[in-house]
Amino acid sequence: MVTMTPRHTIVALVEDRPGVLNRVSSLFRRRGFYISSLAVGKSEQPHLSRMTFVVEGDEDTVEQVTKQLNKLIEVIRVSELNEEDIVVRELALIKVHASATTRSEIMQLVAIFRANIVDVGPQSLIIEATGEEDKINALYNLLRPFGVRELMRTGRIAMSRGTLEGRGERGAVQTNGASGGDRS
Amino acid sequence: MKLTGAQIVCESLLREGVDVVFGLPGGAILPLYGVMHQYPQLRHILVRHEQAAVMAADGYARTTGRVGVCMATSGPGATNLVTGIAGAQMDSIPIVAITGQVPRPAIGRDAFQETDVTGITLPVTKHNYLVMEASEIPAAIKEAFYIANTGRPGPVLVDIPKDVLQNETAEFFYPEGVDLPGYKPTLEGHPAQIQKAAKLIAQAERPVILAGHGIILSRAYDEIRELAEKSQIPVITTLLGISSFPTDHFLNVGMPGMHGMAYASMAINEADLLIALGMRFDDRVTGRISAFAPDAKIIHVDVDPSEISKNVRATVPIVGDIKRVLRALLPQVQPSLHPESVQRIEHLRIEHPSHRIRETDKLIPQSILKSLCEITDGRAIIVTGVGQHQMWAAQHYAFKESNHLITSGGLGAMGFEVPAALGAKVAHPDKPVWSICGDGGFQMTLCDLATAVENNIGVKFAIMNNNFLGMVRQWQDFFYDKLYTATSYTGNPDFVKLAEAYGIPAIRVTDKAQVEASIQWAEQEPGPVLVDFMVEPEENVYPMIPAGESLAEMIEEPYMDYSPLAQAEGRA
Ligand SMILES: Cc1ncc(C[n+]2csc(CCOP(=O)(O)OP(=O)(O)O)c2C)c(N)n1
Numbered sequence: 067m068v069t070m071t072p073r074h075t076i077v078a079l080v081e082d083r084p085g086v087l088n089r090v091s092s093l094f095r096r097r098g099f100y101i102s103s104l105a106v107g108k109s110e111q112p113h114l115s116r117m118t119f120v121v122e123g124d125e126d127t128v129e130q131v132t133k134q135l136n137k138l139i140e141v142i143r144v145s146e147l148n149e150e151d152i153v154v155r156e157l158a159l160i161k162v163h164a165s166a167t168t169r170s171e172i173m174q175l176v177a178i179f180r181a182n183i184v185d186v187g188p189q190s191l192i193i194e195a196t197g198e199e200d201k202i203n204a205l206y207n208l209l210r211p212f213g214v215r216e217l218m219r220t221g222r223i224a225m226s227r228g229t230l231e232g233r234g235e236r237g238a239v240q241t242n243g244a245s246g247g248d249r250s
Numbered sequence: 251m252k253l254t255g256a257q258i259v260c261e262s263l264l265r266e267g268v269d270v271v272f273g274l275p276g277g278a279i280l281p282l283y284g285v286m287h288q289y290p291q292l293r294h295i296l297v298r299h300e301q302a303a304v305m306a307a308d309g310y311a312r313t314t315g316r317v318g319v320c321m322a323t324s325g326p327g328a329t330n331l332v333t334g335i336a337g338a339q340m341d342s343i344p345i346v347a348i349t350g351q352v353p354r355p356a357i358g359r360d361a362f363q364e365t366d367v368t369g370i371t372l373p374v375t376k377h378n379y380l381v382m383e384a385s386e387i388p389a390a391i392k393e394a395f396y397i398a399n400t401g402r403p404g405p406v407l408v409d410i411p412k413d414v415l416q417n418e419t420a421e422f423f424y425p426e427g428v429d430l431p432g433y434k435p436t437l438e439g440h441p442a443q444i445q446k447a448a449k450l451i452a453q454a455e456r457p458v459i460l461a462g463h464g465i466i467l468s469r470a471y472d473e474i475r476e477l478a479e480k481s482q483i484p485v486i487t488t489l490l491g492i493s494s495f496p497t498d499h500f501l502n503v504g505m506p507g508m509h510g511m512a513y514a515s516m517a518i519n520e521a522d523l524l525i526a527l528g529m530r531f532d533d534r535v536t537g538r539i540s541a542f543a544p545d546a547k548i549i550h551v552d553v554d555p556s557e558i559s560k561n562v563r564a565t566v567p568i569v570g571d572i573k574r575v576l577r578a579l580l581p582q583v584q585p586s587l588h589p590e591s592v593q594r595i596e597h598l599r600i601e602h603p604s605h606r607i608r609e610t611d612k613l614i615p616q617s618i619l620k621s622l623c624e625i626t627d628g629r630a631i632i633v634t635g636v637g638q639h640q641m642w643a644a645q646h647y648a649f650k651e652s653n654h655l656i657t658s659g660g661l662g663a664m665g666f667e668v669p670a671a672l673g674a675k676v677a678h679p680d681k682p683v684w685s686i687c688g689d690g691g692f693q694m695t696l697c698d699l700a701t702a703v704e705n706n707i708g709v710k711f712a713i714m715n716n717n718f719l720g721m722v723r724q725w726q727d728f729f730y731d732k733l734y735t736a737t738s739y740t741g742n743p744d745f746v747k748l749a750e751a752y753g754i755p756a757i758r759v760t761d762k763a764q765v766e767a768s769i770q771w772a773e774q775e776p777g778p779v780l781v782d783f784m785v786e787p788e789e790n791v792y793p794m795i796p797a798g799e800s801l802a803e804m805i806e807e808p809y810m811d812y813s814p815l816a817q818a819e820g821r822a
Binding site: 080081084085088089092096126129130133134136138139140141142143 | 368369372373376377380397430431432433554555556558559560
């Protein structure tokens with residue numbers, strides 16, 4: 067699907083406390099920000115999690131999202147990643163109908179996409195695919211004619227390229243402490 | 251020695267210097283009330299409705315700059331706080347609300363009087379806590395007070411299950427500081443930005459200052475005055491910015507926007523520079539954004555980065571505490587004069603005298619407020635409800651003292667006038683506190699007249715009684731063919747008798763000639779009193795820029811005498 071609204075990747079480092087996800091999602095809802103994906107998991111630091119959001123909207127919207135996220139007490143750091151300079155991955159599980167006749171064709175596709183078959187049932191296969199969203203979309207579209215029973219995607223996780231840990235993130239950082247709004 | 255959760259709460263409040271708490275008990279918070287007698291330094295003021303507790307805490311906080319504290323039980327007690335909390339969030343008022351919750355094992359089971367209070371208040375608090383261990387109470391309360399009254403202030407709610415208050419004990423240890431890696435408000439403005447701002451000010455020919463609530467919140471009264479005087483910049487105050495700068499100062503232009511002074515809105519639209527200090531370009535100020543201040547560059551100073559470029563894009567944004575930013579800016583501002591600009595505003599003021607009150611023998615709220623101002627020498631704390639009387643108070647009470655207008659600006663919650671005035675008077679027993687009430691708003695919270703009586707809180711209640719939900723009636727008048735559906739109060743009680751039933755001396759004023767004497771009488775009464783002013787029922791607030799419109803659509807007072815002579819006389 068072609069979308070005209072630009073997509074932005076925002077990464078937030080947050081305290082691992084009950085209710086944090088609720089605070090974040092409530093903020094998006096109430097401010098009318100549209101998130102197309104959200105992924106959460108532990109970070110390298112104890113008691114801190116990292117969230118990756120994909121947000122649709124113009125620059126002003128992204129600026130507001132970042133600032134509003136920063137206002138949450140449990141959000142430690144928010145950064146918008148530079149789309150040119152990031153590694154992006156998503157994981158998908160796809161359960162596809164597979165008969166004796168289609169099975170080998172599906173397996174060929176899986177091989178081309180460097181995906182894996184992680185479960186084999188009498189009538190179906192579960193395929194695990196990792197990559198950028200486009201790759202997963204492409205694989206999904208090719209599998210659809212066989213009959214996709216279930217699709218599950220994690221949403222994007224993203225990291226800035228570079229050698230130093232967290233550098234890219236800090237480069238674009240708006241911590242609560244920095245004079246966040248001063249970049250105009 | 252180990253203390254119970256309830257004792258730990260009281261100890262913690264004392265460590266925060268709390269001297270008064272407004273509240274109303276119930277099952278879940280009863281353990282806290284059970285130990286309160288051990289802490290006589292904590293004065294508890296019992297209210298009749300929890301909304302009064304939070305709004306009294308609000309009035310206390312606004313007039314002192316200290317954190318206001320309120321308490322309620324779980325479920326309905328806590329939900330009754332929500333309107334007041336939402337108002338405090340909108341107006342950046344430091345409040346800590348402590349609520350009882352059902353015991354831990356009952357949480358999530360739809361227990362009796364269980365509501366998800368942290369969930370409900372999540373979008374209307376600066377932060378909130380559900381404290382699940384007695385040992386975590388001190389840190390939660392420490393953080394709550396710190397968060398409430400630093401950076402951009404706001405309400406924080408602390409929800410504590412009953413068994414944590416009652417059955418659990420812990421060693422009491424109050425932390426010295428807070429550990430909040432995600433919360434570090436920016437207070438100092440960026441030097442390079444401040445330099446840019448000084449340059450813009452030096453270049454401007456028609457600058458105006460937009461003074462918002464932030465001036466009051468950071469107590470930057472001297473600094474704004476110095477800035478205005480040093481370079482002769484007219485000051486326009488938002489509703490919540492009123493009394494951040496003396497009303498009678500020759501550079502004070504007044505309030506802009508929907509019911510502001512026409513010339514203030516015009517001055518903004520003609521300005522080439524807006525120096526926006528602690529204000530957030532609310533739609534009541536800007537009207538239609540696309541037509542707002544078309545020629546102006548904007549310096550926007552706010553402690554909350556998310557306010558910057560939210561509604562209006564800033565040319566020079568500065569994140570920081572207003573007082574500190576102004577202190578850094580002032581030495582860089584060159585003394586200058588803007589005689590043409592000041593004269594131009596004077597001229598607009600003569601052509602569009604929105605501050606004037608038309609000549610009439612009728613009893614109209616505008617002249618009552620003017621008399622009140624004269625008799626109290628512009629030095630009373632004025633607390634208002636929401637509606638017409640609020641706008642008239644903002645327009646016609648000329649404040650000489652800083653931070654003396656207490657009003658629900660952002661949320662616009664009717665009923666604020668009664669409890670917020672109680673809170674203000676509790677904080678300032680020696681100052682006159684006038685509660686300017688609508689007959690509508692008054693009836694939303696009048697139950698707490700009893701609180702005034704019980705605690706001898708000497709608020710002067712003045713009802714601008716039009717037997718209408720006046721402001722809404724005005725909208726119906728202007729925009730809904732005068733169809734006064736559901737805005738006429740035909741069965742209002744006799745407020746004088748009602749007050750007397752509470753033991754509050756009261757009088758009714760029906761004639762303009764009685765106004766001054768009634769105000770003087772009220773001033774001399776030591777305790778709470780009530781004056782029921784039977785005002786012109788269909789009086790309208792002028793000027794008015796209809797919602798979402800621009801200055802071009804402004805409706806000005808139709809009956810005004812615009813003759814040059816009257817204008818010359820009315821100028822003062
Ligand atoms: C709690 C609440 N409900 C409804 C409104 C909408 N509203 C705004 S002004 C107003 C009329 C207020 O009437 P009154 O208190 O008598 O004051 P008046 O306008 O007559 O001075 C109403 C109903 C509100 N602001 N707050």
